[in-house]
Amino acid sequence: MTAHSRNTPQFYLTAPSPCPYLKGQSERKVFTHLVGDNAPQLNDLLTHGGFRRSQTIAYRPACETCRACVSVRVRVEDFQWTKAFRRNRAANADLIGAESAPIPTSEQYSLFRAYLDSRHSDGGMADMTVLDYATMVEDSHVRTRLVEYRRRGAESAITGRGAGPLQAVALVDRLSDGLSLVYSFYDPEQAERGLGTHVILDHVARCRAEGLPFLYLGYWVEGSPKMDYKRRFRPQEHLGSGGWEIRED
Missing domain, CATH: 3.40.630.30 (Gcn5-related N-acetyltransferase (GNAT))
Structure with missing residues (x-):
């Protein structure tokens, strides 16, 4: 068996399970372990790529037929105080x-x-x-x-x-x-x-006090009432195929 360094991430795919946000859908996730000396840097990199952290696991959706989960971050400098x-x-x-x-x-x-x-x-x-x-x-x-x-x-x-x-x-x-x-x-x-x-x-x-440009809110799920509140915090960027893009609507 090949031994892997704790500082070299290995990615795994979960089996399908019922989606907690959209009725009738199933979800799969790709995940890796956040351990070792490089865990903070890896968490940083993966969050920029749409992952979320849960304990020592970083994960993101990898569903075969659905792309409803979208990573959201708020642009702090231009935040709209309604x-x-x-x-x-x-x-x-x-x-x-x-x-x-x-x-x-x-x-x-x-x-x-x-x-x-x-x-x-x-x-x-x-x-x-x-x-x-x-x-x-x-x-x-x-x-x-x-x-x-x-x-x-x-x-x-x-x-x-x-x-x-x-x-x-x-x-x-x-x-x-x-x-x-x-x-x-x-x-x-x-x-x-x-x-x-x-x-x-x-x-x-x-974030503003610390000079940090973004607040990461996790996933917005189109069609899920549980996640709709995230749309109120604007301006915000959504992670798409072309990278982070400003959400206009």
Whole structure:
């Protein structure tokens, strides 16, 4: 058997399985492992090529009869702060997003569990245990961080951190030209706040503050109501056969 270096990616193809986004469709994925000393550079390169990260796996759709999944990234410098987005920022001005190392906590998992049970009870992640969650957060060989959102407290001006119950969490990868939102979740009982939108808007602002031109949002799936929200964050680029192209509509 030929031995391969941990720094040389090997690509594999999954067997067909039911598509979680489009009824009646099946999906296949091509994937590789993100391990070894070159994992951050490989994650960077593959994300630019339309891959997403899940723990130590980078994957992208490789469906035989469907091309509905399209990689999306937001152009930060020209981002359009609509009235709705400004209202969202104002409504959540009492929140502080504090960065930390990707270390899971029981409080995070409680919020994660409540979010799944409320929003994605029939999804592929519905049965995730506390150990599964810990693996999702910790198992990374790339530049990953957590952002925890809490309300401002009496000492927030000094500590830079919020206080009180956890409101939302984002797991984020740092790339050479942007941030990639790997996964985010929030308190489902705070629907009026639009916390999912707030997390994205906050990361647009973080990209701008760090001088990063793009925020990677993963896949937009035409025909899937679950993914339609991504179209609102403009201008955005979609990855097509000719590379990254601005989306006009």
